[in-house]
Each structure stands twice: as C-alpha cells, then as structure tokens.
Amino acid sequence: MYRNTYDSDNTVFSPQGRLHQVEYALEAVKQGSAAVGLRSKTHAILLALKRSTGELASYQQKMYRIDDHVGIAIAGLTSDARVLSNFMRQQAMSSRMVFNRPIPVNRLVSSIADKAQVNTQEYGRRPYGVGFLVIGQDKTGPHLYEFAPSGNSYEYYAMSIGARSQSAKTYLEKHFESFADCTLEDLIRHGLHALRESLQQDKELTINNTSIGIAGPASVHEKDVPAGGSFRILEGEPVEVFLKSMVPKETAEAQAAEAPAAEAPPDGAAPAQAGDQDVSMAE
C-alpha cells in the first residue's frame, strides 16, 4: 500500500535518516500554482498565478495581507495557509500590543517555522501542506523569506515556489544580481517575466490570473498608497499596465540569442523544465 516502509508516519526516520512524510508535504507545495518573490534595496514584491476551476468560477486567492508591513503569497493547501496566516496576524497584532512596534519580518517567519516543526515530530498530526513567500519591510529594510512545511525558513534575494517554479527560479538566478538597484516598475517586470516561465504552454498572464503584492513606496502607476508604502495587493484592472510593460517572450528570446555567449541559448529553460518533476501533476 505504501511506496516505502518508512513513509506512513511522520514520527519515523528511514534508515538513511530521512523523514518521508515531511518530504511528501514538500511535494504538496509543488501542486499549488506558482508564486514568485523578489526584492530591491527599496521594495519587496510578490507575484502569483491564480487558478480557476472553470469559466463560471472565480479565481483563487493567492495573497494575504498580514499586517501593514507584511504580506504573503501561498502555494499548496489553502486551508492550511489560512490557519497559518491567522496565526501570523495574531503574532503581528500581539507585537503591536505588547511592544508597540510592528513585528520584525524575520521574527514572524520564525514563529510559523517553529510551529510547523512540531508537526514533523509528533504523532497524530501531519506537516502543513503549504509553502509561503513572505515579504515585508522593517527597520532593516525590505525582506523576502521562504517558509516550507519542513519548518525551515530562509531569506532570499529572489525565490519562486509552486508548480513548475524551477523555470521561474532559473530566470531569477540569471538576473538576480541586477534586482538590488531596480525601480519598482523594473522589479515587477522581472517578476512577471519569471512568473511567465512557470506557465504551461499556450497559457498566458492576464489581469484575471495575476496577482501582484508590493511592500514599499508607490509606483508611478499607483494611487492612494500611504506614505510608508504599506503592503497592498494589485488585482484586475491595476495589473494591466504592468502586464503591458512586459517584453514579449519571442522578442526577449531573440535578444538573448543575439547577445554574446554569456547569455544562455533561447531554449535555455528547457533542461530546467525537464528537472521539474511535478509538471505532469500541475493541474
């Protein structure tokens, strides 16, 4: 019945010292649609691909506001995400109540990581089946963190999670060194380009299936953003101007091909996609 003798229970180590149930939980994250996060010196942003079950259905929610200064994008089980984001909101509120200050992003991410760790060690529970990208700004500037069901959390310059996210990651790894000095508009364009890599063939980014989350000062295309640049989610109409700023994929690839050998060949993303094992399970 099981694929493996040591995988029915998260309180069992395999002889190699692995925890199969935790590894399977990490697979659950890859079932969710992709989310991308990146940051510059001034901003941290999230971009996510929303799925819809059909013509008559609305699109799923991929981003949540936690506090004025923090927001998340999710990939995996939405119900688990709601439990964890509620917990994050409580932590954020308690920091404002007890210490009279917004909670440092690092502290917030660690608190859910510690919570998730317990579910990998005790019987009768399962690890959470959701991964987060968390962005926020605090005294030390803008930040981007990844949270995983294994209870690990890391800070990144740029990261992607979810289905076919390896292709987006390949894009980010190629360009991340330029992100630090990007304007918000350029940063969003990079994010959209990365997110586009995770699309299935013949699908494209539209104002309906794309969410953008921003922490940091307002873009020239935004109105009514508070001076501090608190976290906001752009969906629908306001996304259009950013989608239009994208360089069409064929043009981008042609440019890459013309560039000297330092650039990858136009089909550079292909081998990475081959390594992305969840492609067949994407939907």
Next chain:
Amino acid sequence: MTSIGTGYDLSASTYSPDGRIFQVEYANKTVENSGTVIGLRVKDGIILAVEKLVHSKLLVPESNRRILTVDRHIGMATSGLLADGRHLANRARDEAYNYREMYRESPPLKEVVQRLGLYVQAYTLYSSVRPFGVSTIFGAVDKTGPALFIVEPSGISYGYHGAAIGKGRQIAKTELEKLKLAELSMREAVFEAARIIHLVHDDSKEKEFQLELSWIGEETKGLHLPVPKDLCEEADRKAREALETFE
C-alpha cells in the same frame, strides 16, 4: 543494519532483540549526512565554526545564520535537521532563563546541557514522537571557565576540548587532536577552525558552502558574538591559501 525491514526499527519505543533502538541510530544518520560543525575550547575562550552548505545562490549570505545564542554567554551550533535545531535552541533559551530566574545568576553551561539532555532523551521513549534529528555543540565561558559540550540525539552529553559533528567529523577530529588546544589564543583558534572547516569540505562532491564563526571569551568580554567580519574574512582567505599549498 541487519534488522532493517524486520519491524524492530519503526518506533523509538521498540528495542531490537539485541537491545538497540534503531530510530535513535537513524536520527544519528541524519546528523552524519549534514554539514560539519566544530567547536574548540582554548585557554581563554570558545570558538564555534560551521560549514554552512548553500543550497541556492539566491540566498542572502549574511542572513540565515546557523549559530544561535542561548544566553549572553552561551552559544550553540547544530548539525542535522535545521528546524529541530531551532526547536532545541528555543528550549535551551527557556532552560537558561529559568535558571536565571531561580538562582539570580548566569547559568553554568553544564547545568543547561544536562537539562537539555533530559529533554532530548524524552523524545527517545515514545512511539508518539521521533527523536531529535540533530547533534548540538554548546559553548560558553561561565564561572568554571571555558566549557564545550555535545548533546546527541540519544540525549547523552559529553564535555570536550575539541568537538566535531556532521559529515566531516572524522577528519575534523583528527585535525583537532593535532592542536595544542590549551595553549592556543582565541585569535589563533579562529584561524585553525577556519582551516579545518575548509579542509573537511569536499569541493568535488559538495555544494557551495559558507564559513560561519562565533566566539566567546576574553576578546568578547564573555559574550557570545559572531567573529568580526574582517577577522572572519581574513581567516577564510588564509584557510584557502593553506589548503592550496597543502595540495
């Protein structure tokens, strides 16, 4: 490992017929496959050094620290499951805090380590939990002077002059044994620690790694602090050079 598949290795609450608890041994396996961590107890202080394996170049280098502070004067570094290590660090902080509350003085490391040993051991008794997948090196300068301990997944703890856990522990131990630890100054020990971490790292097999160093002692007025950036970089560079001339 002849008992694999006989059913005696599926729970921490089961002995095998020859009296072993396999789940604890498997927990040790987790540690044996993780990045190397070493600790040096020298005449006036403690050095902790970690081979931090970098799984992505998108990681922010200064962030994601692997050496954690338990109390003003106590540092720890784990090898194994990272999340378990953080759980243990939180428990260690609670224990140190409780000791302070009760006795109104800074806790001796031995006391904190023994209490943690009891905690870790409790996770080897029941089928409802799994043992910790981490070994931890604790270092401190307390009223007894410099102190260095390892807590293993079984809950057992020993004091050491030089400690090594993780993948490269065998080579690291051999190197540590060559040193005259009791005569080294903290600064000298930083260079030795960096050299050992570079030596045990297998360039051909392993991913990229970053050297992380912290210390406690005269240099830091008894506080557990990261080794200053310039000294850390110098140690890193010298370690690379030493390795090149060695090969």
